Amino acid sequence: MSQQTSVLYDVPGPRQRRVTLISSVIAGLALLVGAYFLIYRPLDEKGQFSMELWGPLIDPSNENFTLVWERIGIGFKNTLIAAALAIVASLVVGTLLALLRIQLKSLTSRKFTGFATPLSYLLRGLSRLLSAITRVCVEVFRGLPVVITIFFVARGFPEFGVTFDNLWYLVIGLTIYNSVVIGEILRSGMEGLPGGQAEAASAIGLSPFQSTRMILLPQAFRIMLPALISQLVVVLKDTSLGFIISYEETLNIGKQIIGALENPIQVYVVIAVLFIAVNYSLSKLAQYVQRRLARGRKTANTPAQAPPPAALMSQAEGAGGV
Amino acid sequence: MNVLIDKFDVFAGGFWLTLQICLLAAIGALILGAIVAVLRISPVPPLRAVGTTYVNVFRNLPLTVVMFFAAFGLPALGSNADFLRIPVIDSLFTRLGTDLPYFRFALIALVLYTAAFVCEALRSGVNAVPAGQAEAARSLGLTFGQNLRYVVLPQSWQASVVPLGSVIIAMIKNSALAGFFGVVGDLSATADQLTGAEGYAFIPVAIGISVGYLIMTVPLGTLLDRIEKRQAVAR
Numbered sequence: 001m002s003q004q005t006s007v008l009y010d011v012p013g014p015r016q017r018r019v020t021l022i023s024s025v026i027a028g029l030a031l032l033v034g035a036y037f038l039i040y041r042p043l044d045e046k047g048q049f050s051m052e053l054w055g056p057l058i059d060p061s062n063e064n065f066t067l068v069w070e071r072i073g074i075g076f077k078n079t080l081i082a083a084a085l086a087i088v089a090s091l092v093v094g095t096l097l098a099l100l101r102i103q104l105k106s107l108t109s110r111k112f113t114g115f116a117t118p119l120s121y122l123l124r125g126l127s128r129l130l131s132a133i134t135r136v137c138v139e140v141f142r143g144l145p146v147v148i149t150i151f152f153v154a155r156g157f158p159e160f161g162v163t164f165d166n167l168w169y170l171v172i173g174l175t176i177y178n179s180v181v182i183g184e185i186l187r188s189g190m191e192g193l194p195g196g197q198a199e200a201a202s203a204i205g206l207s208p209f210q211s212t213r214m215i216l217l218p219q220a221f222r223i224m225l226p227a228l229i230s231q232l233v234v235v236l237k238d239t240s241l242g243f244i245i246s247y248e249e250t251l252n253i254g255k256q257i258i259g260a261l262e263n264p265i266q267v268y269v270v271i272a273v274l275f276i277a278v279n280y281s282l283s284k285l286a287q288y289v290q291r292r293l294a295r296g297r298k299t300a301n302t303p304a305q306a307p308p309p310a311a312l313m314s315q316a317e318g319a320g321g322v
Numbered sequence: 323m324n325v326l327i328d329k330f331d332v333f334a335g336g337f338w339l340t341l342q343i344c345l346l347a348a349i350g351a352l353i354l355g356a357i358v359a360v361l362r363i364s365p366v367p368p369l370r371a372v373g374t375t376y377v378n379v380f381r382n383l384p385l386t387v388v389m390f391f392a393a394f395g396l397p398a399l400g401s402n403a404d405f406l407r408i409p410v411i412d413s414l415f416t417r418l419g420t421d422l423p424y425f426r427f428a429l430i431a432l433v434l435y436t437a438a439f440v441c442e443a444l445r446s447g448v449n450a451v452p453a454g455q456a457e458a459a460r461s462l463g464l465t466f467g468q469n470l471r472y473v474v475l476p477q478s479w480q481a482s483v484v485p486l487g488s489v490i491i492a493m494i495k496n497s498a499l500a501g502f503f504g505v506v507g508d509l510s511a512t513a514d515q516l517t518g519a520e521g522y523a524f525i526p527v528a529i530g531i532s533v534g535y536l537i538m539t540v541p542l543g544t545l546l547d548r549i550e551k552r553q554a555v556a557r
Contacts, residue, residue, distance in 0.1 A: 016365060024368040143491075143539040144532055145498035148510055152528050155517050159524040233382070240384040244502045251386055268395065272379075272387055279382035 056261055057270055068257055068267075075253030076274065082167060082239045082249060086174035087232055093175060094182030097134070099212065101187055104131040141180045146238050149173045154245040166247040174238055178231060185227050189220035222293065229286035233279045240275075250274065325522045326530050336512035337534045343428060343497045343508060344538065348490055350433035355440025362445055365466055373441070380438035385431065385496050392431035393424060393503045403430060428500035432493060439489045447482025448474055480553065487546040494538050509534045 056064035107127040141149065150173030157163065157172075164172075193216060201211030221228075243252040254267045261267070326333070361373030380388065396403060403426035451474050459473040501510030513531045516522045 019366050020368060023366050027368045027372050030372075139540055139543075140532065140536065143495075143536045143543065145495035145510070145535060147498045147502065148513065148531065148535065151510070151513065152524075156524050156528065237382075237384040237386075240386040241499075243386065251384070251390065255390075268387060268390055272383055272391075275384060275387065276379060276382045280378060283382065 057266055064261060068261070071253050071257055072250065072270070072274075075248060075250040078167070078242075078247070078253075079236065079239045079249040082170050082174070082242065082247070083232070083235045085167075085171045086178060086235050086239070089171060089175040090178035090182050090235075091228075093179035094186060095217070097138075097179060097183035098187040098190065101131070101134055101138075101183070102190060104134065107131075138180050138184065141176055142184070144177075146173065146177045147241050147244065149176050150241055151244060166242070166245050169245050170239065170242045170247050170249075173241075174235060177238075178235055182224075182228070182231060185224045185231075186220055189223040190216055192223065193219055225293065226286045226290040229282060229289060233282045233286075236279060236282070237275070325516065325526045329516065329522075329530075332512055332516070333509075333530045333534060336507055336509040336531075337537075339505070339508040340494075340497055340510075340534070341538070343425070343432065343500055343505070344494050346429055347432040347436060347493060347497065350429065351436035351440050351489075351493065352486075354433055354437035356444060358437055358441040359444040359448070360470070362441060363448055363470075377438045377441055380435055381442070383435075385435045385499055388435050389428065389431040389499060389503050392427040392434075396427060396430070397423075403427060406430070424500075424504035424506070428497075428503055428505050432497060432500070435496070436489065436493045439492070440486065443485035443489050444478070444482050446485055447478035447480075450481035451477045484546050484550050484553070487542060487549070491539050491542050491546075494542075495535070498535070 056062050056068045059065060104127050108124060108131055150170060153173040153176070154166075154169040157169065197215055197219065198211055201215045202208070206214065239249050240251045242249040243255065246252065250271055254271045258267050358373050358376055361369045362377065364370060364373075402423040404423075406426045406429065455473055455477065456469055459469045464472065497508070498510040501508045501512070501514065505511060509531055513527060516527045517524055
């Protein structure tokens with residue numbers, strides 16, 4: 001897409017070549033200045049040789065080299081564990097939430113046929129109430145910052161006598177937020193499916209449960225796969241909030257290393273590069289999957305499936321986590 | 323529940339401080355994001371590369387890391403972000419003038435981080451404009467700047483309102499992180515202070531803080547839904 005728009009304005013000519021040259025020079029200079037500030041400026045004041053502070057990170061013969069990378073490795077492993085647990089848990093909870101909301105919607109909108117008993121009115125009233133409650137829950141947890149959710153979990157659970165390891169506070173906090181988001185993506189994916197799918201499934205004699213499990217859910221998951229991978233990036237980024245509840249993830253370990261080595265910025269640069277590398281490849285993967293799905297949809301002789309509403313997609317992507 | 327009444331001024335103060343951060347960061351992020359978006363769609367390759375790098379770096383970094391850079395890296399580089407103390411704004415937004423520079427550091431981190439998402443939202447709007455429009459403008463002899471100003475941007479605005487809105491909502495939520503980086507007295511710092519150091523009961527404080535955030539995010543989200551529905555009908 002970016003290619004398309006930028007090519008549109010491309011008019012090669014002497015003026016553009018001049019602008020290109022000048023802006024290249026400016027960009028190069030800016031890079032140099034940035035590198036200077038990041039690498040040498042802090043050292044100037046102390047008057048030390050650069051290897052002194054970068055040594056533990058890039059010099060294998062340095063006494064702290066193994067220690068630093070070992071600790072960063074542990075931190076990154078912890079980050080991955082928390083992210084994996086959170087994404088699996090939010091997938092399960094999100095799917096249940098989406099199914100519940102769809103079921104409640106169909107219950108509340110059902111017209112009575114024949115004789116309506118007081119019991120059926122009661123049932124409809126109950127499902128309306130439950131529907132309203134889930135709606136409010138979704139709105140509240142989607143509207144609260146993830147930091148605050150994690151913080152509340154970590155402060156609130158011990159207040160009621162339930163204590164866990166720090167990892168579980170983080171996972172529960174992340175799950176509460178992400179299951180709501182994933183649930184909404186999945187719900188819109190299922191509601192976007194053509195109505196004929198469910199009708200055809202019931203026509204060949206599948207029960208509602210079977211048709212959901214075998215026909216509807218797989219298709220909805222297929223639609224939401226790119227959004228799901230983007231959400232994985234969001235969860236990976238969000239795990240770095242673990243530092244507020246002192247869970248030993250990458251950033252927290254980095255903080256500790258900095259405390260021990262007394263060099264403020266260099267470790268962060270390494271951690272930043274680590275995060276960028278992993279997240280960038282994940283978002284590329286999401287784009288690749290999206291392209292593949294789009295191609296599959298064009299070649300397969302099926303009606304085009306409606307993508308999830310833009311608001312949900314953009315909420316998942318635009319939010320981008322912390 | 324007494325804490326909600328006794329400490330109402332604390333909650334209100336925290337709300338006001340969070341609102342200040344959000345307002346200033348939103349303005350800053352919109353300006354910076356617009357600049358980056360223009361870079362990303364410009365015909366000059368190096369500028370495009372700068373824009374793309376910026377977006378890729380800040381979109382893939384956790385805000386936490388950016389905040390650490392701002393809160394601990396900037397002082398190490400010898401800056402306490404005094405350039406943000408513009409006299410008029412300074413007197414409007416009380417915290418800019420305080421001696422603790424963490425408010426300004428948090429502001430810088432939020433603006434840098436959010437600008438990447440603002441850029442993407444604006445660019446998605448530009449991509450929604452049919453290519454023929456820009457081609458027609460070019461064939462009329464409009465320059466890049468004129469093309470953007472008269473043809474592309476006015477049309478892209480409609481398509482980028484909803485994504486921009488969700489970016490702003492996300493930014494309001496992300497601003498909660500500032501409280502854990504030494505911004506004294508915003509909503510999340512208030513939660514920390516009241517439940518931790520002052521030992522108030524958890525649930526009323528949680529309710530107070532949640533209401534504070536929901537007041538900002540939920541109405542904005544509902545408004546966006548409405549705009550989106552109206553746009554869908556209009557098309």
